[in-house]
Amino acid sequence: MSDGMTEVQKTAEELHGCPVIVSLGQQVLLVAREQYVSVMKALLDDTFDLCVDLTAVDYLLMPNRVVGADIKPERFEVVVSVMSMQKHERLRLRVQVPADDATIDTLFDVHPGTEALEREVFDMFGIVFNGHPDPTRILMPEDWDGHPLRKDYDFGRIPVQFKGSPA
Amino acid sequence: MGVVRNVLDDGLGGLEHNFLTARVEDLVNWSRSRSSWGATFGLACCAIEMMATGASHYDLARFGMEVFRASPRQADIMIVAGRVSQKMAPVLRQVYDQMMEPKWVISMGVCASSGGMFNNYAIVQGVDQIVPVDVYAPGCPPTPETLIHAIETLHQLIEDENILRRRKEQGGGANVHILEVPAGANGVSINFRSK
Amino acid sequence: MTVIDDRFAAANTDEGPQELRSRSQLTAKEVLREVGAVLRMSEAQAAALADIEHDAGEDQTMIINMGPQHPSTHGVLRLMLELQGETVLRCKPIIGYLHTGMEKTGEQLTYMQGGTNVTRMDYASPLNNELVFSLAVEKLLGIDGDIPERAVWMRMLLSELNRMSSHLLFMASNGMDLGAVSMMLYGWREREEVLRFFQKVTGLRMNHNFIRPGGLAADLPAGWRDDVLDILEKIEPRLDEYDVLMTGQPIWRERLQGVGVITADEAIALGATGPILRSTGVAWDLRRDMPYLKYAELDFDVVVGSYGDAFDRYAIRLNEIRESMRIVHQIVDRMPSGDYRIQDKKVTPPPRARIDESMEALIHHFKIFTEGFKVPEGEVYVGIESPRGEIGCYIVSDGSAKPYRMRIRPPSFINLQTLPHMMRGGLVADAVAVISSVDPVLGEVDR
Numbered sequence: 001m002s003d004g005m006t007e008v009q010k011t012a013e014e015l016h017g018c019p020v021i022v023s024l025g026q027q028v029l030l031v032a033r034e035q036y037v038s039v040m041k042a043l044l045d046d047t048f049d050l051c052v053d054l055t056a057v058d059y060l061l062m063p064n065r066v067v068g069a070d071i072k073p074e075r076f077e078v079v080v081s082v083m084s085m086q087k088h089e090r091l092r093l094r095v096q097v098p099a100d101d102a103t104i105d106t107l108f109d110v111h112p113g114t115e116a117l118e119r120e121v122f123d124m125f126g127i128v129f130n131g132h133p134d135p136t137r138i139l140m141p142e143d144w145d146g147h148p149l150r151k152d153y154d155f156g157r158i159p160v161q162f163k164g165s166p167a
Numbered sequence: 168m169g170v171v172r173n174v175l176d177d178g179l180g181g182l183e184h185n186f187l188t189a190r191v192e193d194l195v196n197w198s199r200s201r202s203s204w205g206a207t208f209g210l211a212c213c214a215i216e217m218m219a220t221g222a223s224h225y226d227l228a229r230f231g232m233e234v235f236r237a238s239p240r241q242a243d244i245m246i247v248a249g250r251v252s253q254k255m256a257p258v259l260r261q262v263y264d265q266m267m268e269p270k271w272v273i274s275m276g277v278c279a280s281s282g283g284m285f286n287n288y289a290i291v292q293g294v295d296q297i298v299p300v301d302v303y304a305p306g307c308p309p310t311p312e313t314l315i316h317a318i319e320t321l322h323q324l325i326e327d328e329n330i331l332r333r334r335k336e337q338g339g340g341a342n343v344h345i346l347e348v349p350a351g352a353n354g355v356s357i358n359f360r361s362k
Numbered sequence: 363m364t365v366i367d368d369r370f371a372a373a374n375t376d377e378g379p380q381e382l383r384s385r386s387q388l389t390a391k392e393v394l395r396e397v398g399a400v401l402r403m404s405e406a407q408a409a410a411l412a413d414i415e416h417d418a419g420e421d422q423t424m425i426i427n428m429g430p431q432h433p434s435t436h437g438v439l440r441l442m443l444e445l446q447g448e449t450v451l452r453c454k455p456i457i458g459y460l461h462t463g464m465e466k467t468g469e470q471l472t473y474m475q476g477g478t479n480v481t482r483m484d485y486a487s488p489l490n491n492e493l494v495f496s497l498a499v500e501k502l503l504g505i506d507g508d509i510p511e512r513a514v515w516m517r518m519l520l521s522e523l524n525r526m527s528s529h530l531l532f533m534a535s536n537g538m539d540l541g542a543v544s545m546m547l548y549g550w551r552e553r554e555e556v557l558r559f560f561q562k563v564t565g566l567r568m569n570h571n572f573i574r575p576g577g578l579a580a581d582l583p584a585g586w587r588d589d590v591l592d593i594l595e596k597i598e599p600r601l602d603e604y605d606v607l608m609t610g611q612p613i614w615r616e617r618l619q620g621v622g623v624i625t626a627d628e629a630i631a632l633g634a635t636g637p638i639l640r641s642t643g644v645a646w647d648l649r650r651d652m653p654y655l656k657y658a659e660l661d662f663d664v665v666v667g668s669y670g671d672a673f674d675r676y677a678i679r680l681n682e683i684r685e686s687m688r689i690v691h692q693i694v695d696r697m698p699s700g701d702y703r704i705q706d707k708k709v710t711p712p713p714r715a716r717i718d719e720s721m722e723a724l725i726h727h728f729k730i731f732t733e734g735f736k737v738p739e740g741e742v743y744v745g746i747e748s749p750r751g752e753i754g755c756y757i758v759s760d761g762s763a764k765p766y767r768m769r770i771r772p773p774s775f776i777n778l779q780t781l782p783h784m785m786r787g788g789l790v791a792d793a794v795a796v797i798s799s800v801d802p803v804l805g806e807v808d809r
Contacts, residue, residue: 022279024501024742051633051770052745053754062760079756081743081771085630085646092743115631116779124465139458139808140289141254149466156288156463186780208431210438211805212485214570217532219567221559222550237433252808255438255459262431284478309570314518332511 021068030071031091036095037105051111052081056121074108075099106132124149200325201229206242210249213276216308217248225311239265250278251291263298274300288327364722374563430459437804453785460808468768472734473499477571484806487528489520490748493575498744498755499575502737508784512700518655519693522686527556528749529679532801539798555593576710577703599663618673622784633776636751641667641674648747662689671798734763774802
């Protein structure tokens with residue numbers, strides 16, 4: 001670990017109070033659900049004004065994974081990427097969301113551009129965003145049952161008459 | 168009566184054949200095949216290739232199909248170009264129903280023909296689950312030459328065969344038959360019945 | 363008594379809560395929120411925004427539905443517009459009509475096959491999708507520093523040619539949407555030149571699956587320099603023709619200037635990138651500001667607008683074609699010789715001839731194409747500049763041969779959020795011009 005990395009790590013911890021890990025050369029902030037919106041606001045003030053992406057991962061099939069820095073891994077993880085155009089830096093936040101209480105606060109008031117992204121995460125994973133102005137499905141039909149990108153949702157493949165097909 | 172029978176059911180295809188009416192039907196089929204207008208149903212990547220086919224390099228205008236009618240009421244051929252998702256399926260059917268007989272469907276690309284590489288929850292595995300298809304054009308996306316071949320095959324079918332009478336016998340098509348409204352009835356009863 | 367058959371009742375495409383509710387049914391707070399009170403404006407500014415002049419006596423607004431099947435060439439986008447007369451008050455895009463479950467499919471395909479899936483998302487610039495996916499996989503594998511020079515330069519060449527063909531598609535569809543139908547034919551004419559070159563190199567006109575983790579699928583064919591220079595020679599004077607045909611033309615300017623205006627703050631708040639962000643004056647282009655591949659060694663300008671309107675976006679894309687041609691010239695001059703893919707036995711398949719000779723080659727070939735190569739555990743995000751904005755790929759790997767989670771950050775999906783703000787207060791006749799200037803590709807919006 002070079003000095004530069006330790007410095008950034010320390011700075012991040014000091015600024016926002018969340019542990020930082022480095023994943024393949026990229027800074028990742030591990031944020032707790034309760035501090036999530038306030039950390040995003042703090043980042044916004046710190047020139048990270050472009051919310052690049054908001055998505056989620058369902059870690060149902062990887063129960064023994066290690067998140068790092070003594071954070072307890074949960075089933076869902078909301079991953080937010082932000083960018084600072086002034087500093088030419090990217091930052092990624094990972095928030096653990098438990099399966100039995102799959103809710104998290106909305107980022108709409110901080111980054112209005114997350115409106116469609118959060119709707120997509122709700123549609124695909126079933127994570128409810130508290131305070132979202134329009135919590136409806138966006139990609140699937142309105143009356144669809146289930147959340148397709150969850151690992152326990154079937155792929156939906158029809159059997160094909162082909163010897164090598166997985167069906 | 169005599170020459171004209173079943174015109175209400177089959178249109179021109181219901182004319183009994185003698186040498187005069189056979190000629191008329193040939194003429195009608197010939198002109199139908201040479202001036203069919205396509206309804207745009209460009210959904211995904213195949214739509215880009217469909218537009219390329221209509222553009223100047225591959226030119227569909229020489230086959231009479233230059234005009235892609237946006238309104239389904241004015242269209243003859245619906246080229247379903249692209250993958251049909253679950254949300255889009257009712258829309259597809261609605262547009263097909265709005266087209267006037269005679270109408271034909273070309274399923275362009277593997278996603279429209281069979282679901283293509285997307286054998287999953289989101290894609291209808293072939294538009295023939297929703298609308299009756301006359302010609303399937305494979306490819307991902309089909310090159311403009313393939314699409315032109317498909318269109319020409321369809322034109323040949325329109326011109327040669329008794330496509331409309333055959334379709335009725337086999338139960339294809341929307342087969343919307345409107346019953347007469349009885350004059351002087353108290354309430355108006357509108358029944359759309361499909362066979 | 364009217365009896366209408368169930369069959370027609372079932373053809374109801376009402377999306378329920380996804381639709382737009384009339385303004386009269388919303389509370390003031392909801393309207394303000396929808397309209398942009400949160401766009402980092404003060405209360406006073408937001409109130410001013412929401413307060414579109416309306417005739418008190420004519421409080422009848424009309425909600426109309428555009429699409430999902432409509433003649434504009436942008437695919438299956440459905441718009442609900444609330445109109446007062448001809449003025450658009452609110453607009454809500456409803457998407458999902460092309461949802462293909464590509465991210466779920468990505469979890470079922472190996473990393474080698476992943477390109478076939480990803481390339482069909484933004485089908486107007488498929489090579490850029492493959493590029494971002496390959497870059498992410500290479501980062502996970504740890505080989506991103508070892509990709510041969512020639513492969514890197516070839517990737518840049520293909521990426522820039524793809525940018526040209528995508529912007530030409532934009533020019534064609536933009537022209538047609540505004541009524542300049544001949545532009546549609548011209549745009550496609552130029553595009554054919556580029557697609558012919560792609561067919562020569564990759565074997566396909568579209569959806570190439572050519573840029574793969576480790577390099578590319580094949581080398582450039584002999585005589586490629588002449589082909590590329592030929593393309594550039596043909597397109598250059600034609601771009602000047604378009605300038606004459608459209609840029610200076612009064613009708614074109616009337617229709618595009620001042621239409622679909624968005625400010626820099628709004629664009630950044632909504633996450634818009636690409637020509638939309640650049641049209642507002644923010645000079646942000648990932649090729650220059652966070653360079654990937656070897657863009658840092660190339661000399662090109664970033665085209666920036668100043669008014670944030672549709673005309674700026676059109677002019678930016680036109681000039682980006684010129685900048686791409688400049689880049690392609692430099693690449694043609696400087697293309698190094700070498701390998702077109704990394705020579706790592708675990709990742710790249712061996713040459714076909716060697717399969718007959720060597721047992722290991724046969725086994726490697728078999729393993730790579732059936733099982734796929736395993737990628738170490740980890741997660742990574744890579745973002746590059748596609749013709750529409752920043753396209754990113756976030757991959758989570760669990761150590762197996764298939765991605766655990768494959769996410770593509772779609773630029774058009776996020777850019778579409780700017781539509782309501784661009785259309786508000788404009789005429790409904792400008793709605794098509796605005797959609798066209800955003801240049802969405804519904805394949806990547808819905809995935």
